[in-house]
Amino acid sequence: MTTSNSTLLMSRVTFGRALRRLRSGVNHFTLVDVAAALDCDTSLISRIETGKRVCSQQHFTKLMDLYEVPASQRDELVELYAASRDRRQPWWSPYGDVISAQYERFIGFEAVASTVHEYQVGILPGLLQTEAYAQAVTSVGFTSLGPDQIEALVEVRGLRQRHRLLETDAPMQCNYVVTQAALEFRVGGEHTHREQLEHLLEISKHGSVDLRVIPYDKGEEAAQIGAFMILEFSDEDVPDVAFGESVAGSLTIDGPRDLRRLHRLFRSLAEAAYSPEESRDIIARTLNKED
Template identity: 35%
Template sequence: MLVQECSGALREEKGLLLEAAAEQLSCHAAKVSRIESGRSGIRQLDLKALLDLYGVVDPGERESWLALARESRRQRWWRVLEDQLPQEFLDLVGLEDEVSECRGFQPAIIPGLFQTKAYATAVIQGGVPGSLDESQQAKVRLRMERQKALTREDSVPLKVWMVLGEAALRQQVGGPRVLREQLRHLVEVARLPNVTLQVLPFTAGACQGGPYPFLIYSFPPPAGFEVVLLENFASHAYLESREDTVRLGGAFDHLRAAALSALDSESRISEIAEELTDQ
């Protein structure tokens, strides 16, 4: 999700059609569609023309947009994996490179941003014994690199507020030893100043939104909007409408209200870790 796509949201906020933007750029609407989908780059000159069309006149806000465009062209470390991974994996890490905040719910598995290498390897193996193939190794590497967003120094660290279902803490992915290491790591991550972690206990019962995982990513100004990521075994889906982000934001608020406090969650995670013994 780059500046091009953010500009598409800005166009929609103004109630303008693709044709209006295309006319401003003296091009076909298909080109504007490619720009907004992220399949085509955008020149600074074209971005300035679009900002004129969308009524963005404040000098500070305009410069923020132009700076975001310059940043979006910066070479990303994960580009070297383009030939080894499905596009949806690259889209996800690119999204986390751009956003400032992530809120979400994961009922049954530790989120990738918090996984140890051993746990991530077990997840990606999917219970199939043997060595990882080249594609699987690339996925593990990508997952480990993604976590640098939590402690990055070249920009503000990604702020994360995550609600985990108790089942995610008890499913013995990789076996007791791997899970125990994972839970201890989870406690360490939860102590980062930009991370809030809560556990939704089994006793909480049914909650709004059901047992379905989701992530809500928030873009910093000037984009200032949100996108919801829905993941399943086979694919990723991104929801950008205001209706969807408000609905899932409400579900997240309900979940965090039903979950244990951050302090009690840390205690629960530590207790479950100590219950695990090698078998």
């Protein structure tokens, strides 16, 4: 994974996983062993291995010696290390004053994901939203922000759509399951609702979009489950990561057992939903109600 096709965050994740393999898989060291050798806290080593902390040059050199990395493999790790310290700014950097640290982390993962599996209960997935719909949702979800800040967040959502789906040679595969209620809720008023449904009909035909709707008569399948998404990556060194929504904000989920459970849950929801063709029929019928 090089900086030409990845973000700084993902380069750090890839580098960190390579270090973890050397520590536990090759040398069978514990975090305590390595922290003692480097005279630092175990939390620092853990954060470097998870991509949450930059590895210093001094620590990198000590780790290479500690793990007795051969010259042939060290060259590859030097390249990974350099990529993890790349200073080039991602496209969302101009919006740093309105993007939270958690949101920035999510965007970093989404920017290089190959596939997303997303379930929504009451609103439509962000990459499928029109500008007016996104404006209405953001205005309610971020009431403490001023008009300019809300507008900036709407711009970020639009840029995410362009970079990952609409204006790219390598769009992300988007697998969505939503409830029929998400279609019915009149977000932003009648005109915005109609515009959004028309857009949904059109974008659901996109080759990288698989949109399925759970009808009201399957409500027991979906009513007690909160919204979540799972991101997958083509790079085998990068594990899946999921995000769940709660009253306290977005939660990052990366535990293997939790991820397996979410994958099973998404498959169950997709099986309960109508096919993409039948789902478009539901969207069309909902749109006709607006006449």
